[in-house]
Amino acid sequence: MSNFVAPSERNIQEDRRIAHLDMDAFYASVELLRRPKLRGRPIVIAGRQPKVLRIDPGMRGVTTTANYEARKYGVRSAMSLAEVAQRCPDCLVVPIDFDEYRRLSRMFKAVIRSFTSQMEDRGIDEVYLDLSEVAGVEAQRGLVLAQNIKQAVFDATGLTCSIGLSPNKLISKIASDLEKPNGLTLIEARDIPDKIWPLAANKINGVGPKANERLANLGIASIGQLAQQPLDLLIEHFGRNYGQWLFDSARGIDTREVVTFSEPKSRSEETTFDRKLHPQRDWGQIARIISAQAESVARGLDRRQYLAKTVGVKVRFDDFRIVTRDVSMREPNADPVMFRRAASEALARVALERPVRLLGVRASQLEHSGQRHKTSPEPVVNPTSAEPNANLEKSDGRDTTGDLFA
DNA sequence: TCTGGGGTCCTAGGACCC
């Protein structure tokens, strides 16, 4: 990024060949591998119940995935089971088995790595690939390679995926969705007006429900309409950064690299309860849950050789309002006892005035534990907190001394 | 009939320091 390019002159770097690979209805497809009798029937993946159940309107919870048969009825991921029951009364509910999905995820990613090391992990079921160096020189650059990757993934796992191929991540992400399932879609810069502009603005990865609504209020529904807006107008309504990003995205401009490794920034655990917890009556249970989550997050970090400087709690009330409170510790650590104290101090600062439906603990400001070695103890940086736990003792009036079980 | 869990990134205000 050495030479500045004026916004109006920014263009698509056509020399790159970026792929986005997305597994088709991943969780549902994995379940069907070991439950072949369910093939052809509408299923959703949801819940922790021990077996497959017929949907019924009284079921709680939300779907993680729907197979394509269920999608024909308008069933989607993140849909409440009550709504699934209305749309598709014959739907089957298959319990979630993350261990199995992670196993298949490792498997398909290993296959892909045999083609290129230039792979960016984007979660359990999708990746970006930079095929620029290996795509070959044929007219349809990269198509043969992408087809070979699809075939190799299927041969190894029995699962299909869809691949979008274009000069950048933004367009490839959109492209991989255009011919699902089992699709392979090439989009060149010159195809953007015909193939991208007719699509809804929220097909852009990064335009969510809120931004889409605000765009709709401006009369902007499609990516093409977005591309017609002057930069000034977008900046006026969405701010300098997001406005510029919208302006570029509508034109298919995206210079982001494929990133093969990035350090974790946080680690968290949270639980939603079947029964809402009462702030006073269930205080003991709330305190126990936060303690257990704090210890578990600490152990998870320790296992991976990370330390955290900051521990925070998250509370979601029955009205869905979310409150978070953070506490920074004097030194980064992964000590369950320190995490418990910090979490309980943070919790003490939350005004628990309504029933609680979710509790969580998050550790942030991470660093590798290898970075701190025993030979050179760190001096105390902040003189105001030189005495032990100085920052853990000024909680408010609640009956805690910094530890929920003190 | 309600709405999961684990993440990343951005913004914005205040404290504090130079």
Added chain:
DNA sequence: TCTGGGGTCCTAGGACCC
């Protein structure tokens, strides 16, 4: 008595993604 600007850290909230 009134006047800075920049930089960093911390905290809280929110949008968004898989």
